[in-house]
Amino acid sequence: MSLEMKKIESKRLGDCYYKVEHPSGLTILMAPMKGFSTAYAMFGTAYGSIDTCIKTAENGEFRKLPEGIAHYLEHKLFESEECSAFGRYAKTGANANAFTAFDRTAYLFACSDKFEESIEILLDFVTHPYFTPETVAKEQGIIGQEIRMYDDSADWRVLFNLLGALYHKNPVKIDIAGTVESIAEITSDLLYDCYNTFYNLHNMVLTVAGNFDMDSVLKAADKVLKPAEEFYLERAVCDEPDEVVQNYVEQHLPVSVPMFNIGFKGKTGTEAENFRGSILDEIFVGALCDDYTKVYRELYDEGIINATFGSEVFCGRDYISIFLSGESREPEKVYNRLKEEFEHLLEHGIPKDVFACAQRSVYGHYMRSSERVTGVATTLFNCHFPGVDMYELLEIAANATPESVIERVKSTYCAENSALSVIKP
Amino acid sequence: MQGKLVRKKIGESAFMNSVTEPKFKSDRISLCLVTPIEKETATVNALVPFVLRKGCKSCPDFTKLNQKLAEMYGAILDADVAKHGDKQIIEVSIQFTDDRYAIGGENMTETAAKLLSDLVFEPNFDENGHFPEIDLELEREFLIDTIESDLNDKRVYAIGKALGLVFENEPFGVKRYGYVEDAKAITADSLSETWKNLVETSRIEIFFAGPGDSGIAEKVFEKRISALERKPVSSEPFEIVDYSPFKEAEETMNIVQGKLVMVFRMGAPKTEKEKNAARVLSALYGGTAFSKLFMNVREKMSLCYYADSHFERGSGIMIVDCGIEFENREKAQKEIINQLELVAKGEFTDEEFADTKGAILNSLGSVGDTLYSVEGWYMSGIVEENIITPEEDKKAIEAVTKEEVMKAAEKAKLAAVFFLKGGEN
Known part of the structure; x- marks a missing residue:
């Protein structure tokens, strides 16, 4: 079978990747990288912890799913009637793993040898579910311990407390693994139901980067993948207000110094708008409080932030926020100072020299991710569902201006729609 | 070059x-x-x-x-x-x-x-x-x-x-x-x-x-x-102790998951051959997703989400740790010891042995693919004054025999157990 292979290039980087629409319905993105020994593959679906209310037929009704089921399904997919996927990978030496995020699930492996066998295992086990009441019951204990591990994790709690303070309805505020109670509702029938809904190849992507032969990927896809049925899925739209639930939330846990997360809640656009906009937001955050700014210096010299201070733009299908985190004995002071600076920048614009620092940093970050096999496969994966070309990210950073950044941030954020989450000893 | x-x-x-x-x-x-x-x-x-x-x-x-x-x-x-x-x-x-x-x-x-x-x-x-x-x-x-x-x-x-x-x-x-x-x-x-x-x-x-x-x-x-005034001081490397008297401690903290840590003295492996046997042992025992600890303590007994072992070349010890329900401590500790004894008796298949080495070899094949891992690899050799290439290390791992691994397991002696449990401290 000869398939159309579209080549996508970046002149700036001198790199390229290839896109294939496989007859099964799966999109395959491949970036062979010269000189590297590792191949890294990710096979995943646009299904994550936030998909808790869905409709699978146009005239059907919305159904609620137990919290944490996407993550449970990810664990159980590794099993089959004969042998676990880990047992099969053991024969190839590949280092395999999987993760469930808010709006996606991915199965992945890295290897420096026997790629052909590993890619076939990956495609095969993800497309062949096997759940029984016994195997489902067995996982309750394991995932129960995973949930408890996160309950004790201050990093995790400070983030989810923040999400709870920012969002009224958006299921992004629900813990990815669910709760010990919610996962008790999960049955093998429900897992099949979710599997058949979300693991449709039209809703999935395969990305591969590094040292591999593209023909072997296509050969494995031809061999393993059956044409997918037609795909219909509607997710309940939550009508999330712009305002936050509360501006402050705290919890006591055994930690040495208080930890904080600050969130500026953005108005969501389409998934693609969020994704493209997040690059400009990153430049804005840099200009707001990265280590080359006056504000950072003031807070640092006052001793109320330290080298753990950092930022992140949190974005997905129907949510976008700016997060700032660190350790501080006076987190309220940090929060208030950053809110003031946020408003100041929106009103007075970003000084040219500060903008140059922020833009170059973001540009350098995306450029460096293109020199790592994992970075390339992950970026291809993350860009697919929003429908953005991977190389566009670098161009957005390169073409940004102080005005375009301010315009974007003004239309998306308001300093008041924000919250502070603190973990105290 | x-x-x-x-x-x-x-x-x-x-x-x-x-x-x-x-x-x-x-x-x-x-x-x-x-x-x-x-x-x-x-x-x-x-x-x-x-x-x-x-x-x-x-x-x-x-x-x-x-x-x-x-x-x-x-x-x-x-x-x-x-x-x-x-x-x-x-x-x-x-x-x-x-x-x-x-x-x-x-x-x-x-x-x-x-x-x-x-x-x-x-x-x-x-x-x-x-x-x-x-x-x-x-x-x-x-x-x-x-x-x-x-x-x-x-x-x-x-x-x-x-x-x-x-x-x-x-x-x-x-x-x-x-x-x-x-x-x-x-x-x-x-x-x-x-x-x-x-x-x-x-x-x-x-x-x-x-x-x-x-x-x-x-x-x-x-x-x-x-241009510096250099007066370098050379120091004798510290002799690794073969065994030490068993010690045990517990601590109470406001947490929901218990953390069990067991440290084994390995009888002071001195030669490269002995150290490599201990590395393969640790991987077979608890270093992969098909290891003894993963397959038994996690998969079979559903006691934990993680149960890992790790050999430290520099100090010649092996650390095993897992996160469990407080009341499962005895059960987990007994099984962890039991699995090590089984390895010492040679109760692992040629296939498990070959697969374990395969996993190590595969990861060695990726050392050259990030700046960070290249530096990490050579710097540890430089500090230990024993510089080898990942390829040379691959050969050394391939040469490890089943008997050497059994011997390494036999020489492992429990030196300390620490348990962090829940409650008011």
């Missing part, structure tokens, strides 16, 4: 190491001061990289320094202390976009090397020959927070406690960042004296990795180091 380590003496106990790799888009230079780890000096040594990071004669202002880095396309400057066996390593590194990707064709390598050299060898001393007062104050506070932050991650905390039991009076037991009481006692005099002493007496190892011209960096460092 593409991809191969080139090592050259450029001064009294000072070495330039480089690995040239055109496939990368950025370069990384690390400057390491290698010194014996001692309880008395560990804390003040750990403060040195934090104050060096704040500025230098040529760029005394912290904010200007960060601006300069940002303008270099977001160059990353790291300053930290590491522990490797009986050595403490003060490391300052810079990672930057290679000349080829600089928009204006700037000579990035020379700029970065000069900056790194200035930061380490030309600190921003005041008229009394001290680091600026404010840097001492702020970074000493940050050091104390860092020492205490072990508490934030209960897994890290529990492992630290278990190692404290095992290595009471050995250099391996000295904490990476030292001790709070010692940090409080650091003065402007003791800090600058420590810096002088480190620059004068420690082994200097410079590591360059990337597509750039390491010769440019070499010239910069050679010139600077030749």
Whole structure:
């Protein structure tokens, strides 16, 4: 079978990747990288912890799913009637793993040898579910311990407390693994139901980067993948207000110094708008409080932030926020100072020299991710569902201006729609 | 010599190491001061990289320094202390976009090397020959927070406690960042004296990795180091103890998941052959997703989400840890011991054995694919004064026999158990 292979290039980087629409319905993105020994593959679906209310037929009704089921399904997919996927990978030496995020699930492996066998295992086990009441019951204990591990994790709690303070309805505020109670509702029938809904190849992507032969990927896809049925899925739209639930939330846990997360809640656009906009937001955050700014210096010299201070733009299908985190004995002071600076920048614009620092940093970050096999496969994966070309990210950073950044941030954020989450000893 | 380590003496106990790799888009230079780890000096040594990071004669202002880095396309400057066996390593590194990707064709390598050299060898001393007062104050506070932050991650905390039991009076037991009481006692005099002493007496190892011209960096460092007054002190490596009396401790904390840590003495593996057998043992026992601990403690008994083992070459011990329900402690501990005894009796298949080696070989095949792992690989060989390539290591792993692994398991003796449990403390 000869398939159309579209080549996508970046002149700036001198790199390229290839896109294939496989007859099964799966999109395959491949970036062979010269000189590297590792191949890294990710096979995943646009299904994550936030998909808790869905409709699978146009005239059907919305159904609620137990919290944490996407993550449970990810664990159980590794099993089959004969042998676990880990047992099969053991024969190839590949280092395999999987993760469930808010709006996606991915199965992945890295290897420096026997790629052909590993890619076939990956495609095969993800497309062949096997759940029984016994195997489902067995996982309750394991995932129960995973949930408890996160309950004790201050990093995790400070983030989810923040999400709870920012969002009224958006299921992004629900813990990815669910709760010990919610996962008790999960049955093998429900897992099949979710599997058949979300693991449709039209809703999935395969990305591969590094040292591999593209023909072997296509050969494995031809061999393993059956044409997918037609795909219909509607997710309940939550009508999330712009305002936050509360501006402050705290919890006591055994930690040495208080930890904080600050969130500026953005108005969501389409998934693609969020994704493209997040690059400009990153430049804005840099200009707001990265280590080359006056504000950072003031807070640092006052001793109320330290080298753990950092930022992140949190974005997905129907949510976008700016997060700032660190350790501080006076987190309220940090929060208030950053809110003031946020408003100041929106009103007075970003000084040219500060903008140059922020833009170059973001540009350098995306450029460096293109020199790592994992970075390339992950970026291809993350860009697919929003429908953005991977190389566009670098161009957005390169073409940004102080005005375009301010315009974007003004239309998306308001300093008041924000919250502070603190973990105290 | 593409991809191969080139090592050259450029001064009294000072070495330039480089690995040239055109496939990368950025370069990384690390400057390491290698010194014996001692309880008395560990804390003040750990403060040195934090104050060096704040500025230098040529760029005394912290904010200007960060601006300069940002303008270099977001160059990353790291300053930290590491522990490797009986050595403490003060490391300052810079990672930057290679000349080829600089928009204006700037000579990035020379700029970065000069900056790194200035930061380490030309600190921003005041008229009394001290680091600026404010840097001492702020970074000493940050050091104390860092020492205490072990508490934030209960897994890290529990492992630290278990190692404290095992290595009471050995250099391996000295904490990476030292001790709070010692940090409080650091003065402007003791800090600058420590810096002088480190620059004068420690082994200097410079590591360059990337597509750039390491010769440019070499010239910069050679010139600077030749101007230093060097009186390197050589030290005898610490003899690893074969066994020590069993110790046990428990601690109560306000947490929901118990953390069990078991430390095994391996009978002081001295030869490379013995060390490699212990590595394969640890992987077979609890280092993969098809290992004994994973398959039994997690999959069969559903006791935990993780149960891992890890062999430390430098100190010759094996650490096993898992997160469990408090009441499952006895059950888990018994099974962990049982699985090790089974391995000692040779109750593992040829297939499991071959698969375990396959997993190690596969990961060794990826060492050359990130700047960070290239540096990590060679620097540990350099510090241990036993430099081998990943290919040579592959051969050594392949040569390990089943009998050697059984022998290594037989020699393992439980030296300490630490359990962190829930409740009011």
